[in-house]
Amino acid sequence: MKQRIVSGACLVLFVAAIVVFNHSFPLALNIVVALVSAAGVFELVKAMDLTRKWFLCGPALLAAAVIPFCNEETEFLAYCLFTLLVFSAMIVYHKETTFKEVGVLYSMVVLIPSALQCLVSLRDLSPDHGMFYVLIAVLSAWVADAGAYFAGTLFGKHKLCPEISPKKTVEGAIGGVVVNVAVMLLCGLLFSEFYYQGTAHADYGVLFLIGLFGAVLSILGDLSFSIIKRSCHIKDFGQVIPGHGGILDRFDSVIFTAPFVYLLVGFLPLAGA
Numbered sequence: 049m050k051q052r053i054v055s056g057a058c059l060v061l062f063v064a065a066i067v068v069f070n071h072s073f074p075l076a077l078n079i080v081v082a083l084v085s086a087a088g089v090f091e092l093v094k095a096m097d098l099t100r101k102w103f104l105c106g107p108a109l110l111a112a113a114v115i116p117f118c119n120e121e122t123e124f125l126a127y128c129l130f131t132l133l134v135f136s137a138m139i140v141y142h143k144e145t146t147f148k149e150v151g152v153l154y155s156m157v158v159l160i161p162s163a164l165q166c167l168v169s170l171r172d173l174s175p176d177h178g179m180f181y182v183l184i185a186v187l188s189a190w191v192a193d194a195g196a197y198f199a200g201t202l203f204g205k206h207k208l209c210p211e212i213s214p215k216k217t218v219e220g221a222i223g224g225v226v227v228n229v230a231v232m233l234l235c236g237l238l239f240s241e242f243y244y245q246g247t248a249h250a251d252y253g254v255l256f257l258i259g260l261f262g263a264v265l266s267i268l269g270d271l272s273f274s275i276i277k278r279s280c281h282i283k284d285f286g287q288v289i290p291g292h293g294g295i296l297d298r299f300d301s302v303i304f305t306a307p308f309v310y311l312l313v314g315f316l317p318l319a320g321a
Contacts, residue, residue, distance in 0.1 A: 115161035188262030199223020229259030269304030
């Protein structure tokens with residue numbers, strides 16, 4: 049548990065550093081999202097035992113690394129090119145691969161970079177508060193996960209989905225929701241009263257929704273990627289992050305919460321004067 053806490057704290061500090069230095073080096077967020085996307089896709093390639101099939105993993109890794117630097121128009125073109133490359137490779141190397149492999153890899157390359165690219169889109173929503181949106185999107189996933197972990201460890205008795213993730217409990221899920229809502233509201237208070245000292249205000253209603261549904265989506269993301277791990281007969285996607293596993297083990301919930309926060313904030317602004 050100690051290793052998990054230390055690694056989690058380091059990740060939070062890393063995200064905080066990106067937020068702090070955004071004005072002086074705004075490409076930092078794009079670079080980090082690109083690295084996380086490419087690393088996540090590589091973990092899937094490795095889990096599916098496709099590392100030797102360069103004609104599939106090459107275009108997949110390239111697309112995952114490029115998408116976070118694209119705008120809406122260029123992102124569409126990038127995916128068109130990726131589609132052309134992958135399906136052309138499937139035709140040329142049809143004896144060495146299957147449509148199942150191509151289909152799974154293709155869907156994950158579409159899902160992972162596009163979902164994580166929402167963090168960049170959140171930043172661009174507001175020149176003044178964009179990085180606050182990014183921080184909330186990431187924390188709404190990680191805090192829910194941490195809250196569920198500790199609540200489940202202390203109070204967990206009833207299994208949530210034992211066939212998918214034996215350690216998850218109903219009590220843990222409830223604890224994750226409660227902790228997430230509380231931390232989101234606390235972030236709003238810190239943002240309004242301490243960082244901006246009353247000159248700007250966070251919308252507590254929106255933060256409540258993010259805390260509530262963010263926790264639910266965090267669990268959904270975790271369970272979804274747990275199914276993928278079970279189908280690949282692996283326990284974790286990797287050991288890059290001590291105590292947590294691989295990149296996808298830590299960012300699977302962010303893949304689900306980031307698009308939700310982006311859509312919600314697009315309709316209901318999270319902060320304003």
